[in-house]
Amino acid sequence: MKYITDFLDKFVFTASCILTALLVAMVLTQVICRNLFRFSFMQIEELCVLMMAWLTFLAAAYAVRHCGHVAVDFFFNKMPRRVKYWLNLVTILVLIFLTGYMTYYGYGLSLRQMKTILPITHIPRGMIYLAVPVCSAIMVLFLIDALIRCISRRSIEGVVVDSDEQIGKELESGRKLMEEVLGSEERGGERK
Numbered sequence: 407m408k409y410i411t412d413f414l415d416k417f418v419f420t421a422s423c424i425l426t427a428l429l430v431a432m433v434l435t436q437v438i439c440r441n442l443f444r445f446s447f448m449q450i451e452e453l454c455v456l457m458m459a460w461l462t463f464l465a466a467a468y469a470v471r472h473c474g475h476v477a478v479d480f481f482f483n484k485m486p487r488r489v490k491y492w493l494n495l496v497t498i499l500v501l502i503f504l505t506g507y508m509t510y511y512g513y514g515l516s517l518r519q520m521k522t523i524l525p526i527t528h529i530p531r532g533m534i535y536l537a538v539p540v541c542s543a544i545m546v547l548f549l550i551d552a553l554i555r556c557i558s559r560r561s562i563e564g565v566v567v568d569s570d571e572q573i574g575k576e577l578e579s580g581r582k583l584m585e586e587v588l589g590s591e592e593r594g595g596e597r598k
Contacts, residue, residue, distance in 0.1 A: 411471070411551040414544055418468045425461045429454060452527045459534045463541035470501075471548045491560060498553045505545040512538030 436450045469475045482490060516539060520532030 407547075407551055407554060411547055414547060415468070415471050418464050418471070418544060422461060422464045422468060425457050425464065429457050429461065432457075448526045452524050452529070456529065456534050460537045460541075463537040467541045467544040467548065470505075470545045491556070495553070495556055498549055498556060502546055502549045502553065505542045505549060508542040509539045509546060512536075512542055 432450050432454055436446055436454075440446045466475075482493065485493070512535065516532040516535035518532070519535045520530045522531040523529070524531055
């Protein structure tokens with residue numbers, strides 16, 4: 407399972423980077439053409455909508471893998487480790503159910519929308535909606551991997567928080583950044 411999720415993690419990251427670069431380039435081209443040359447490419451607008459849908463759901467899948475979704479963890483951090491473990495386990499199971507539900511119904515929605523064609527690019531509208539079941543299925547795999555790690559290690563890492571080691575590294579990097587920023591402001595203040 408780890409090899410599959412590691413491959414999917416790299417694939418999702420790479421696809422997200424490529425889509426972001428393409429989206430920025432296409433929007434920049436559209437803005438330049440509109441403002442300087444007084445014309446626009448109608449195809450770019452439809453393609454941007456398609457890419458934005460895919461980028462949104464790919465980024466959501468990536469965030470599931472790396473505990474990147476916003477979480478209010480104030481109370482979670484105050485709980486005993488055993489409660490954190492069980493809460494994390496329940497959270498993972500609920501998320502597997504919800505993303506499985508999104509996968510199933512998103513697939514049906516995308517199939518129904520395949521009959522409708524976008525007017526300019528002639529791409530089936532279902533290609534936009536296909537991002538939901540595909541990326542939700544990837545999220546399910548990431549969550550199953552998190553569930554396996556949670557159960558096998560009796561760990562609280564996975565969905566609610568990163569590992570204790572990762573949290574420590576992030577806190578340390580945040581402290582260093584704050585020291586650099588505050589240190590440079592103090593030196594800048596002395597120069598004036």
